[in-house]
Amino acid sequence: MKAPLAGIKVLDLTRVLAGPWCTMTLADLGAEVWKIEHPNRGDDTRHWVPPTLKDVSTYYLTANRNKKSVALDLGSPEGQAVVHELARNADILVENFLPATAAKFGLDHRKLRETNPRLICCSVTGYGRDSDFAHRPGYDFVLQAECGFMAITGEAQGPPMRLGVAFIDLVTGMNAVQAILAALHVRAQTGQGQSIDIALWDSGLQFLANVASGYLNTGVEPGRYGNAHPSIVPxxxxxxxxxxxxxxxxxxxxxxxxxxxxxxxxxxxxxxxxxxxxxxxxxxxxxxxxxxxxxxxxxxxxxxxxxxxxxxxxxxxxRTVGEALTSAEAHSRDAIVSVEDPLLGKIRMVRSPLRLSDTPPVSPVAPPRLGQHTEEVLRTVLGWSAEEISRLKVSGIATVNMINEPTSQPSQTS
Structure with a gap:
């Protein structure tokens, strides 16, 4: 059987982690994801180093497999026109711009849905698209502090501490996936898309879980217990x-x-x-x-x-991270896979945790090089000629990576 989201087209206007984590999950489930990147610098995480694999950021590699990179300058009218044309051909659009920036790029979700009523538009922001704090950028570290997590993390007499990964970003991406899948289910019945407003702030408060419930119902501020539990001993x-x-x-x-x-x-x-x-x-x-x-x-x-x-x-x-990734449990679940990339060689990654018996996630494909699929997407999706694509490249509006080698081999447990 086909992958669950085979045939679904996703216009991915996100960068860093929360948005890319969402769109990677959609790609794992079989959707075709067009990752729009700045033609010169690409996704911010391409430059977040160390560590690197042959000078490529492993941070970038973690959230961008199974995608197609289209390098366009959204600051230009021509680049914006291309994105709007892609939106008319997409099922889902995911973006994580500040609302003012989205408006500047002409990405108003109401107008987009007028031209494509079936389009599902998902905004991922720090504090919500329409809140009093919509103008503030969302950074996981800041949200961990503001949502109260640092007040409950660390030793009792020590300073507040952050968790070692950007978990609010990650859960926000997961919440976006859930909302998108729900909207797809509704669209199958009504034929209409809808707008989705996902905020890091909302996700952070939700993840306080029992800690939030404790404060809301008792008024008692929770403290830090180090590696101990506030409600269970030992x-x-x-x-x-x-x-x-x-x-x-x-x-x-x-x-x-x-x-x-x-x-x-x-x-x-x-x-x-x-x-x-x-x-x-x-x-x-x-x-x-x-x-x-x-x-x-x-x-x-x-x-x-x-x-x-x-x-x-x-x-x-x-355990250490290395011990966890090489453990008997990881081996038993075939949790680590590898793909071959013509420039990077073997890329190892954690397999998708979504295990469906009849429609499993697709075999992973290496994260794309900047602009690797610009020509392919413009040609196959929009029907552009080689001359039209070349004009965008010469003008600097698009980056076209002409390396045509396959980006991966079938995944292997590693």
Whole structure:
């Protein structure tokens, strides 16, 4: 069977991470994605280094597979005209400009849908398309601070900390995909597209989840607990005798009973009324946790991993990124794939997590070089002649990469 979104055309006017993460997911699901980039510098992330693979930013590589790069100058009337013509041939348009910039480029979603009523227009912004703060750019780091995440991340007595990846960008991209798929479902029934307004701010607040619920319903400000959990004990990391850590997640009273009576064989920790319930353990964490820490410090990480798992206690090793990507779990799920690129050689990447039995994601294709598909898209989608394309190239409005080698081979588990 075909991929789920085979035949769907996406006009991608996004850059950096939230928008490209959305459009890459659509591409993974089989949509044809036309990634519009500045003809000279391209996507900002092409220049976010290190690290690099043969001088190409690995940050850029992470969110742009399975796309076609069309290099156009949106600052010129001719470039804007081309984009509008592509919009008339697209099913979905995704952009992450500031509203004023989108208006300057003539990308008003109402006008676009007048010329193409079936078009689904998705705006990805920092604070919403029509809010009082629409003029402010959205940066994940700033949003992590403003949404309260840095106030709950880090050691209790330490400074506020950000998460190691731009997770608000990523979840915003995921929310955009969900909304787009819902709009496609509605369009199948009505024949009409619609506008979608996705904001990093909204996604950040949503991802506060139980922390937001706690404050909204009690008025109590949450604090930082380091690697511990504010509502569950013991649910944190412990240092083992060999200097490595385990992550212990005892989520209910029965698991705690098994931990004390079977795995640790320290019945007093179960029989003590202060620790019999989760409420008691959270209230008395300052008493219980040091006792457990002393016990776990007696043996090595490998000992505790094997021993605790044998008693069905949720536990894992604290790994480096490299250890996670080369782990038995990653191998078992065929999580790492590679594609061949004529200039970069082997590019390794994490496989799409979307596993559909009958309509799986497409085999990955290497992220495109800047302008690699300008000529192809203008010729096949808009019917332009070689002379017309050459005129855009000579004028500097478009970049046409003339390298015609295939960008990938069928994906291989790596």
């Amino acid at each position: 649910y944190q990391t412990f240092l083992c005798g060999d200097g490595r850590f385990i992550a212990l997640a005892v989520g209910n009273d029965e698991q705690y009973r098994r931990l004390c009576c079977e795995a640790l064989q320290v019945l007093s920790l179960w029989e003590d009324e202060r620790f019999r319930t989760n409420l008691g353990r959270t209230t008395n964490r300052d008493i219980l946790v040091p006792v457990l820490a002393e016990i776990f410090g007696r043996e090595t990480q490998s000992y505790w991993l094997e021993h605790l798992k044998k008693h069905n206690i949720p536990v894992g090793e604290v």
